Amino acid sequence: MCVGYCTTRLEITEGEAVLIREARGGRGAPNPAQVPQxxxxxxxxxxxQEIQRLAAATDLTTVPDVVGCPDCADGGAEALTIESPSGAESVSLEFRASLPAAQPLLDRVRALRDRLKPQE
Structure with a gap:
């Protein structure tokens, strides 16, 4: 169970990356006392351009929608979604797990997320 800022989402668009952290209370319920950051x-x-190039070189259709056991035993989870004019492809995986089909993109996105995450 996670209490506090448990959910983060990184949205990357041309010209900007935004990290959004949302709080959760007990049993995953929203926590109105902590506003999203x-x-x-x-x-x-x-x-x-680098992120676009890496995304274009990543084919998520070759991997299952879920890899491993994301968030089992409170280990955390990550999801990677690539949006394109033809639609969106997503995969969920264990936090910081390797995913050879998407590793260069995952490494770049994780570095960007780490850069934005506040030091606590």
């Missing part, structure tokens, strides 16, 4: 950073054209 937003941290953002501008992305350079080169950063955006």
């Amino acid at each position: 937003r941290f953002s950073t501008p992305l350079t054209a080169a950063e955006w």
Whole structure:
């Protein structure tokens, strides 16, 4: 069970990355006492192009929708979603797990998330 800021979401768009943290109370219920937190950073054209290149080279159709046992035994979970004009592809996996089909993109996104995450 997680209490506090348990859920984070990183949204990457051209020119900006935004990390959103949401609080949860006991048993995963929303915690109105803690408002969502937003941290953002501008992305350079080169950063955006690199992320686009890595996303284009990543084929999530070759992996199952769920890899491993995400969030089992309170180990945490991650999800990677790539949106394109043809639709969205997603995969859920254990927190910080390896995923060879998407590893270069995962490494880049994780580094960006770590850069935005507040030091506690």
